[in-house]
Amino acid sequence: MEKITLYYFLVKNKATLALGENIKLLLEDAAIEHEYVRLTLDETWDNKKVQFIEEGLYSGTLPYIEVGGKKFGRTIPIMRYISVKLGNKYHGTNDEENQLLDCVADITNDWFESMKWAFIDSDKNMENHAKVGTPKFLTIFERYYSVQKGPYILGNKISYPDFLVYHLLDDDKALNSLANYPNLQNLAQSFVERPNIKKYLATLSQ
Template identity: 55%
Template sequence: MFPNLTLHYFIVPGKRSTIGRGENIKLLLEDAGIEHEYVRHHLDKETWPEKKKALEESGYYAATLPYIEIESQKFGQTVPIMRYICNKLGKYMATNDEDAQYLDALSDISYDWHKKINQTYFSSLEVRQAHEAGDMVRYLEMFEKVYSDREGPYILGEEITYPDFLIYHLIDDEQQNKKLEAYPNLNKFVRFFEERSNIKKYLATL
């Protein structure tokens, strides 16, 4: 179904290897048991402009990362990639239009959260602390309510869906995995997510 799949994403200098949008796709691939190669590209002024130009010349419309490549065909943008994989698998998606809209909305909100985190990657300690006291708490409180709606552990209840991967990774990017005492539903979600068989094996390699 996914012959010779390759995932491409940046290595961000001075940051954890899992930081950023590529890890969402990586987590999904691992959970689904899809064989793949993970190619990392240095995000620096010396090499990235040349790689970006090469992507443009190859005809890849977005010329940015992450993207996946399957038999020379490139697919771009994090959430569309994840939906493509999920649709192919017939898994990780809603089973009715109302839940589908809900998942789409949450994935959009998750991107808003990511943009807030992204602004702190190379910022001062003061900016990071202001984020942790403001936007981070706001999103944690919002998703605490989301995960309380269906009694969890996942957004739609017992079945995991693609936005669960997005939310888990945002919590991980914030390094809050083990600091969720004030958010019992998120804490339950993270514990269940990290105990998924393939995810547990993958996390042990980091």
């Protein structure tokens, strides 16, 4: 693929927090040349949002990517688009597998929304999410990851929802709390050992 420019917010001054990191992880794993532009939620954002809408990014939301002079928005559709451009590299091999991937990806939206509003609203809601929300979604995804013998949702082949699930485990501070979720633990351990991912993660601790 041509070089990709990824645009997203810098959330709470943490480089890896929230939706943009899903795409970043995919780009790193695929070894695609890219630039990551981080925007801030300040007084200039309203003007930037109007500009994005005028340029065809009609939702006026981030993340989005720019490639070949064209803009593409929304996290999961971006990841699907990149996979298709790479010959369905991160898709399944048939309609049934792809329906499963779509289903898992759709549920990650529910998890993200639950976590997002808990973190925005109050400490009490964050505590409730940790006690109720996090275990709820860990249980759901543990079921999905129990079907195949390999570490990923499709077994030994990684696909785009695996990036979403891994990153939610990270954002929800659940990576060190997977003792009762062996399949998700297997996913997390295998994911961080992927050569390009391992190399990228090492840069975050420098």
